[in-house]
Amino acid sequence: MTTVRVVVAGAVFHQGRLLAARRSAPPELAGRWELPGGKLEPGETAPEALVRELREELGVETEPVGRIAGEWPLKPGYVLQVWTARLLAGEPRPLEDHDELRWLTPERVDEVDWLEQDRPAVAEAVARLRAGADA
Numbered sequence: 834m835t836t837v838r839v840v841v842a843g844a845v846f847h848q849g850r851l852l853a854a855r856r857s858a859p860p861e862l863a864g865r866w867e868l869p870g871g872k873l874e875p876g877e878t879a880p881e882a883l884v885r886e887l888r889e890e891l892g893v894e895t896e897p898v899g900r901i902a903g904e905w906p907l908k909p910g911y912v913l914q915v916w917t918a919r920l921l922a923g924e925p926r927p928l929e930d931h932d933e934l935r936w937l938t939p940e941r942v943d944e945v946d947w948l949e950q951d952r953p954a955v956a957e958a959v960a961r962l963r964a965g966a967d968a
């Protein structure tokens with residue numbers, strides 16, 4: 834049996850903007866922008882993993898709200914799932930894995946070079962932001 838590991842990423846919303854994070858590693862992804870997150874650990878649900886990863890990587894407390902439908906292949910053996918999330922507390926800082934963060938309004942979402950695999954979820958997140966969703 835082959836097990837596919839899930840990477841959960843957050844479309845974090847705050848005051849009408851979406852959080853984008855620029856990866857600092859590995860070399861093949863460094864400089865590209867993503868929705869921050871990470872791999873599920875054994876026994877964790879996706880929302881639990883997301884809360885943990887965003888705390889570790891950005892130093893913030895968040896509340897996952899809803900899954901963006903779909904699943905996108907990453908490197909072999911990994912798939913990306915995305916949840917919208919609300920910022921509850923803290924100011925995101927690039928503590929791990931990233932070297933720059935940016936809050937993007939819907940109009941400016943294309944100003945960063947998103948990883949291809951993140952683009953469908955980013956488009957859906959922006960559609961929700963434009964519709965007035967707060968996560």
Ligand SMILES: Nc1nc2c([nH]c(=O)n2[C@H]2C[C@H](O)[C@@H](COP(=O)(O)OP(=O)(O)OP(=O)(O)O)O2)c(=O)[nH]1
Pocket residue numbers: 840841842862867868869870871872873886907908911913930948950951
């Ligand atoms: N976090 C995140 N990773 C993504 C995205 N798109 C994408 O291709 N990836 C890739 C990059 C990494 O190879 C993998 C996630 O690994 P990670 O390094 O963020 O996860 P992690 O914190 O659990 O890492 P680790 O130290 O346990 O290896 O998925 C995305 O939007 N968010």
